[in-house]
Amino acid sequence: MKTPVAVLLSGSGSNLQAMIDKVQAGVIEADIRLVLSNRADAFGLTRAAKRGIPTAVVEHGAYPCREAFDAALLAAIAKSGARVVVLAGFMRILGPEIVSAFAGRMLNIHPALLPSFPGVHGQPDAARHGVKISGCTVHFVDEKMDHGPIVIQAAVPALADDDGKALGARILALEHRIYPQAVHWLCTGRLHVRGRHVHLDPADVPPADMAGAGPCLVNPPLEQGF
The missing domain is CATH 3.40.50.170 (Formyl transferase, N-terminal domain)
Incomplete structure (x- = not known):
């Protein structure tokens, strides 16, 4: 069900x-x-x-x-x-x-690599800071903003001439892939939180095709269909 x-x-x-x-x-x-x-x-x-x-x-x-x-x-x-x-x-x-x-059943996504750049201006804050890598984070929700245990992150290059909008568009493309994946993992009971660490049950699922995604790193890796 x-x-x-x-x-x-x-x-x-x-x-x-x-x-x-x-x-x-x-x-x-x-x-x-x-x-x-x-x-x-x-x-x-x-x-x-x-x-x-x-x-x-x-x-x-x-x-x-x-x-x-x-x-x-x-x-x-x-x-x-x-x-x-x-x-x-x-x-x-x-x-x-x-x-x-x-608790343990609520997810959020943030457009930065937490714990760096929490809050509502994650992309422009990262761009202004001059980071070379940025990305997005899916995490469990706890009592503090952008703080709960991390489920999955995706990293993308941040360019010297990026503003928040340009960097945000690069990040958003991966948000649309990692968030559905995290929701699927949670709904199928494969996520287990121990302290600040989220453990993912293995499954016999082929990896996702990342062709066309551009330079990126996603961990845990995306599965087929995502």
């Missing part, structure tokens, strides 16, 4: 689209039960609706405090039956109640 998943987002939802495509291709063992946003104008809601996925809006400004907002999020997720929560550009910090409720 496929694992029921809720996806939380605040914007365009390109990572959501990558997941939807892999789910509908039969690559990810997940059933996206809900796409939820704190913004009614988030284009990710349109992406979901086009594929017949239920959507919900829980506007943070409608609640007097973060605790009340989190309670509304939890209620919406519980109603969907989701067992896994995926943050795909959800631009709100979640409180301890919701993080605890989905």
